[in-house]
Amino acid sequence: MIKKAIAVMTSGGDSPGMNAAARAVVRTALYEGVKVYGINNGYQGMLDDDIEELTSRSVSDLIQRGGTFLGTARCPEFKTPEGRRKGYENLVKRGIEGLVIIGGDGSLTGGSLLSKETGLPIVGLPGTIDNDVWGMDYTIGCDTAANTIVDAINKLRDTASAHRRIMLVEVMGRNSGWLAMMSGIAGGAEFVLVPEVKFNIDSMCEEIKAMYDAGKRYSIIVVAEGAGSAIEIGKAVEEKTGIDTRVSVLGHIQRGGSPTVEDRMKASMLGEKAALAIISGASDIVFGFNEGKVVGVNLFEAVNNTKTLNPELVRLARVLA
Numbered sequence: 001m002i003k004k005a006i007a008v009m010t011s012g013g014d015s016p017g018m019n020a021a022a023r024a025v026v027r028t029a030l031y032e033g034v035k036v037y038g039i040n041n042g043y044q045g046m047l048d049d050d051i052e053e054l055t056s057r058s059v060s061d062l063i064q065r066g067g068t069f070l071g072t073a074r075c076p077e078f079k080t081p082e083g084r085r086k087g088y089e090n091l092v093k094r095g096i097e098g099l100v101i102i103g104g105d106g107s108l109t110g111g112s113l114l115s116k117e118t119g120l121p122i123v124g125l126p127g128t129i130d131n132d133v134w135g136m137d138y139t140i141g142c143d144t145a146a147n148t149i150v151d152a153i154n155k156l157r158d159t160a161s162a163h164r165r166i167m168l169v170e171v172m173g174r175n176s177g178w179l180a181m182m183s184g185i186a187g188g189a190e191f192v193l194v195p196e197v198k199f200n201i202d203s204m205c206e207e208i209k210a211m212y213d214a215g216k217r218y219s220i221i222v223v224a225e226g227a228g229s230a231i232e233i234g235k236a237v238e239e240k241t242g243i244d245t246r247v248s249v250l251g252h253i254q255r256g257g258s259p260t261v262e263d264r265m266k267a268s269m270l271g272e273k274a275a276l277a278i279i280s281g282a283s284d285i286v287f288g289f290n291e292g293k294v295v296g297v298n299l300f301e302a303v304n305n306t307k308t309l310n311p312e313l314v315r316l317a318r319v320l321a
Contacts, residue, residue, distance in 0.1 A: 001281050002279060002280065002281065003034060003097040003098050003121075003278060003279045003280075003281065004034060004035060004095065004097060005034065005035035005036070005037065005094065005095045005096050005097055006025075006029055006034060006035070006036055006037070006096060006097065006098045006099065006100065006275070006278050006279060007036070007037040007038070007039055007051065007091060007094075007096045007098075007099050007100070008022050008025045008026065008036060008037070008038055008039070008054075008070070008099070008100045008102070009038070009039035009042060009043075009045070009046065009070060009099065009100070009101055009102070010022060010042060010068040010070045010071070010072050010102045010103060010127060011042035011043060011072055011101060011102070011103035011106075011107035011110070012042070012072060012103040012104040012106055012107040012127070012128065013072070013104065013128065013129070013255060014066070014067050014068050014072055014141075014255055015104075015127045015128055015129045015139075015140055015141025015142075015144075015145070015255060016066040016067075016129075016140075016141045016144035016145070016255070016256070016257055016258065016259035016260070016263055017127070017140040017141045017144065017259040017263035017264060017266070017267035018067070018068040018070075018102050018127045018140060018141065018267070019059075019062040019063065019065050019066075019067070019068060019069055019259075020062070020063045020140075020259060020263070020264045020267035020268050020271065021102050021125050021127065021140055021267040021268070021270055021271040021274075022038070022059065022062075022068070022069070022070060022102060022271065023059040023062050023063055023268070023271065024267065024268040024269075024270070024271025024272045024275070025100050025271045025272075025274055025275045026038070026054050026056070026058065026059045026275075027056055027059065028271065028272045028275035028276060029275045029279065030055070030056055032275070032276070032279055034275075034279050035053060035095075036053070036054050036275075037051050037052065037053050037054060037094060037096055038051070038052055038053075038054045038058065038070050039051050039070065039099075040052070040070055040071050041070070041071040041072060041073040042070075042071070042072045042073050042075060042103075042107070043073075043075035043078035043083075043087060043107075043110060044073040044074070044075040044077075044078070045070075045071070045073070046075075046078070046087035046090060046091070047075060047077055047078060047083060047086050047087050047090070049090045051090065051091075051094060051096075063259075063264055063268070064258050064259070064264075065258065066144070066255070066256045066257050066258055066259060067255075067256065068102075072103075078110055079110075081117060084110075084113060084114050084117055084118070085117070085118070087114070088114065088117075088118045088120060091120065097121065098120070098121040098122070098123070098278040098279070098283070099111070099114075099120060099121070099122050099123075099278070100122075100123050100124075100125065100271075100274045100275065100278055101122060101123075101124045101125070102124075102125045102127040102140070103124070103125075103126075103127050103128070104126065104127060104128030104130065104132070104133065104139075105128070105132060105133060105302075105303060107124075107127075108124045108126070108133070108286060108299065108302060108303050109303040111124055111299065112284070112299050112300050112303050115283060115284055115299065116300075121278055121281065121282070121283035121284075122283055122284060122299060123274045123277050123278045123282060123283065123285050123286075123287070124274075124285070124286040124287070124299055124302070125140060125267075125270050125271065125274050125286070125287060125288075126138075126139035126140060126286060126288050126302075127139065127140040127141060128140070128141060128142070129141045129142050129144075129145035129172060129179060129254060129255060130142070130172065130173055130174075130175075130176045130178060130179060131176065131178040131179065132175065132176035132178065132307050133286065133288060133302055133307060134297070134301070134302050134303075134305040134306060134307040135286070135288065135290070135295065135297035135301065135302050135305070135307075136286075136288030136289055136290045136295060136297060137288075137289065137290050137291065138266060138288060138289035138290070139288065140263060140266065140267045140270065141255075141259070141263060142178070142179065142263075143259075143260045143262040143263050144257055144258075144259045144260045144263045145172070145179060145254045145255065146179060146182045146183045146186070147260055148250075148253065148254050148256075148257055149169070149171050149179065149183035149187070149222075149250060149254060150183050150186050150187045152169065152248070152250055152253075153169060153183065153184075153187030153188075153189065153220060153222070154187065156169060156220065156248055157187075157188075157218065157220060160217075160218035160219070160220065160246070161217045161218045163218075163244060164212075164217050164218060164243070164244070165218055165243070165244045165245060165246055166208060166218070166219045166221065166234075166237055166238070166241065166243050166244070166245040166246070167218065167219070167220050167221070167245075167246050167247075167248065168221045168222075168223055168230045168233060168234045168237070168245065168246070168247045168248070169189075169220065169221070169222050169223065169230070169247075169248050169250065170223045170224075170225055170229075170230030170231075170247065170248070170249040170250065171183060171222060171223070171224060171225070171250055171254060172224070172225055172250075172254050172255075173194070173195070173224035173225055173226055173227075174195070174224075174225055174226040175195060175226055176195070176196075176224075176226070176307065176309070177192070177193075177194020177195055177196050177197070177224045177226070177227065177309050178309060179224065179254070180192055180193070180194050180222045180223065180224035180227070181194055181224075181309065181313045181314065181317060182313070183222060184220075184222035184317060185313065185316055185317050185320060187220065187222065188220065188320075189220040189221060189222045189317075189321070190208070190211070190219045190220055190221065190321045191204055191219070191220075191221045191222070191321065192221075192222045192224075192317045193221065193222070193223045193224060193227040193228065193233070194224045194226070194227050194309060194314075195224055195226030195227050196308070196309040196314075197309075197314055199227070201233065201236055201237070201240070202240065204221075204237075205236075205237055205240040205241045208237070208241050208243065209241050209242075209243075212241075212243060221233075221237070230247045230248075230249060231247050231249070234246070234247040266289055269294060270287050270288070270289075270294065273287045273294055274287055277296075284298060284299040284300065285297070285298065285299060286298075286299050286302045
């Protein structure tokens with residue numbers, strides 16, 4: 001059954017391109033003659049009834065902006081069945097018949113529970129810089145974040161070379177090493193430490209000493225936060241090599257910034273796809289990209305399976321180091 005009113009929300013950590021995706025959802029729905037509401041501040045806004053009808057003008061001047069104009073917030077209450085029921089009732093009283101959720105694994109898990117318990121049609125879009133949603137090789141914001149890290153590596157290399165230092169760069173990725181691996185390879189790092197692959201700090205330090213003895217002026221080590229604290233690893237590296245070592249923790253700078261062309265385009269394409277799907281009555285789907293094509297993944301499979309790091313990337317990082 002064709003829907004008359006839908007809603008869109010962003011949830012979890014912000015990622016560049018969320019605005020482009022939400023904009024596409026809104027304008028596609030309006031083009032199809034469907035009312036569209038925006039839920040402010042994620043699931044917390046759903047429970048607080050912080051919901052407003054959106055127009056085409058509501059999403060003007062957004063495609064180039066990072067962050068999310070709808071906002072996002074933590075919401076422990078939504079983790080309870082009672083909280084989810086409260087949020088659902090706030091949607092129903094406005095005649096909202098379907099919901100597009102733009103967020104990462106935790107946000108999509110919340111959506112899967114809401115769908116299972118209430119029957120509300122849910123379509124998800126993967127908005128996370130970690131690129132860790134199962135069933136796809138791209139998530140909204142990952143390209144911009146990787147480019148931000150590579151830009152930082154380029155700058156850090158200059159000062160590392162000037163002082164013959166070892167430079168450790170800690171990036172986001174608590175459970176996934178995709179960001180570290182991609183930016184490490186693209187940034188020419190000597191070592192990339194990720195949670196999926198065990199590493200031996202003694203062997204790494206021996207390799208670094210051998211490279212310096214052979215005339216190398218600097219070393220770059222990219223560390224995913226899930227692989228360990230770059231600060232602690234840096235202390236151990238300096239102690240074991242005797243080489244001046246510095247650590248740069250990039251933190252939330254990775255989340256911000258104007259989205260790249262890839263993130264703008266793919267987010268826009270996914271936003272249109274999600275809006276058309278939810279309007280037509282589809283549910284429990286997450287749309288993403290895989291091998292350059294839009295794919296639809298079952299929502300429950302997406303949140304109940306763990307994405308693995310491509311072993312070819314691990315091999316390439318070692319070969320090119």
